[in-house]
Amino acid sequence: MATCISKEISCPGCTAVNKRQMWIEIERSADPQLREQILEETLFDWQCPDCGYQARMVYPCLYHEKQGKWMVYLSPSGRTQQVIDAERQYPGLSDVKKRLVLTPAQLKEKVMIFERGLNDVALEMVKLALQELTERKQQARVERMYFLTDSEELDYLGFSMFLQGEEKPVYQGVRLEVYEKSLQAAHRVDFTETGFQQVDLAMAKTLLEQ
Numbered sequence: 001m002a003t004c005i006s007k008e009i010s011c012p013g014c015t016a017v018n019k020r021q022m023w024i025e026i027e028r029s030a031d032p033q034l035r036e037q038i039l040e041e042t043l044f045d046w047q048c049p050d051c052g053y054q055a056r057m058v059y060p061c062l063y064h065e066k067q068g069k070w071m072v073y074l075s076p077s078g079r080t081q082q083v084i085d086a087e088r089q090y091p092g093l094s095d096v097k098k099r100l101v102l103t104p105a106q107l108k109e110k111v112m113i114f115e116r117g118l119n120d121v122a123l124e125m126v127k128l129a130l131q132e133l134t135e136r137k138q139q140a141r142v143e144r145m146y147f148l149t150d151s152e153e154l155d156y157l158g159f160s161m162f163l164q165g166e167e168k169p170v171y172q173g174v175r176l177e178v179y180e181k182s183l184q185a186a187h188r189v190d191f192t193e194t195g196f197q198q199v200d201l202a203m204a205k206t207l208l209e210q
């Protein structure tokens with residue numbers, strides 16, 4: 001079951017005070033609609049019932065699968081006391097992947113990766129290689145990059161990349177063997193499941209440098 005709290009917020013547009021539902025804990029199979037909203041990146045969108053003002057208000061939210069082997073904590077302020085408390089609440093789960101993400105887009109990405117049974121450490125290594133390649137080719141900095149899709153049939157893993165100053169993403173794919181190689185590398189590096197960890201490009205870089 002999902003845990004929902006309601007909080008009064010004052011509209012930045014008209015100052016009217018309204019109650020807002022906030023989903024602080026979501027279980028995947030019990031809440032298919034909330035899962036959809038995560039994948040559409042609309043879960044944190046808010047609209048004022050009085051004036052129609054729209055805003056995205058991101059708050060801490062723990063997403064997990066009861067039977068599954070993973071949980072993702074979205075915490076816009078990073079590793080807060082709340083995250084540490086959640087670690088205490090779910091101790092000793094060394095076979096469970098626990099991740100910390102900062103944005104709704106990162107939450108969506110982790111959900112997509114884990115639902116497909118992919119290894120996110122390996123995927124971050126693939127992304128790192130793609131980032132370096134793209135930056136060399138395009139002579140522009142890659143600001144954000146997300147896993148998009150995979151297809152065995154097409155022998156393809158797809159990513160979207162946002163180059164500095166560009167609003168629209170560019171799409172880039174690699175063959176599955178690139179992922180397989182990264183997967184082997186991911187098993188060789190010194191990575192252990194502990195608390196809620198930020199598995200991202202920076203971590204991939206650190207792991208590969210070691």
Ligand SMILES: [Zn+2]
Nearest residue numbers: 011014048051
């Ligand atoms: Zn309003």
